[in-house]
Amino acid sequence: MIHARGLTRSFKIKGGAVEAVRGIDIDVEAGQLVAFLGPNGAGKSTSLRMLTSLLPPTSGSATVAGHDIVKDPGGVRARIGYIGQKNGSGENFRIRDELVSQGRCYGLSRAQARVRADEVLQQLDLASMATRKPGTLSGGQRRRLDIALGLVHRPDLLFLDEPSTGLDPQSRANIWEHILRLRAEHGTTLFLTTHYLEEADSMAERVIIIDHGKIIADGTAAQLKSDLAGDRIIVTFSSESDAVQAASIAERMTGTAPAVTAAPAAASTQAAVSAGAFAQTATPAGAFAQTAAAPAATAIADPVVSATVSAASASAVTDVAGAAVVVSAAVVQVRVAQAGAALPEYLRALEAAGVKAIAAETSRPTLDDVFLALTGRTLRESEATPVAEPAAV
């Protein structure tokens, strides 16, 4: 349904150019629901605008719904729906009339357009509002109208740019209900961008992550989380010295053997080891195994995993990108392949060494952990500090 190769797009700006999209390859099969994630300015909207033929690429090629985006943009537009970030309807016409004129724009006869308008009004639960004007709708209703406008011509493929952004949780859930129903009842292929990682995680069958104009991960949420982030076990001790000793035990078990360098003022030491070392030293059960990337996943980050010991900063636990073992005050966090199996093994090793744990828990990774492992920043941090404009070329 979507086949893109080496798509790039740069924009001329005063004194240079911005490379918004820097060579992306995407293949999406019919019927898939794909979430396209990335921080502000990563290149999501620019990619969508190229795939929908609204913006010509600087280089590269793509066929979308069987049509070439450069040679046959009309063919692409006839087969797809595009719901942009801004509302698609005007203010002056009644909702049903908006839908009818949208159908007419796609070449439907007046009678066909009326039938189709009534169908999408039903489909998006807007029938009772058919004679109202768009400006009188709530945010969630208005977003449903945008989706209805994108569906009038029965597209096989729907692109949605931030369909649920700015809505309250109930309206967001309602939008998702409609999106999932579209797919279940009509087999529509859906390619959407979202800032809500939890939504992408639970709803999309495939997640593509873009950062600085390049795709850095592509797979199911479960694959990406287990292959790139891993589970965590979190163990609390009664003193920092116990925690430091426990961290050394964890480092041995995960196969990291950091060459500890002189501690800086913050009493933090860090050493990098190749991620391959984790795989080579997996325990028989494999519970402590660390893998750098799944065969099905695209991971282009430097495959370096660091083992970090910091007795000073509580925030180190979340700040240390991709670290296998992190100590913060009296708490040790260890990144492992399977927390359920690794935790008892770790507790037995601690007991044998005479180190007493006072609490232990496990945590499953999130898509934000995946982004952290790949880029060294969380998506939320990236949102708070938008990426700098690429250097002028």
Ligand SMILES: Nc1ncnc2c1ncn2[C@@H]1O[C@H](COP(=O)(O)OP(=O)(O)OP(=O)(O)O)[C@@H](O)[C@H]1O
């Ligand atoms: N018309 C334009 N002229 C100059 N720069 C542009 C233009 N459109 C986009 N850019 C730049 O290209 C980069 C990618 O922008 P894009 O809108 O694709 O990001 P995004 O991932 O969709 O971000 P957001 O989540 O904030 O919508 C940004 O640095 C942006 O400033």
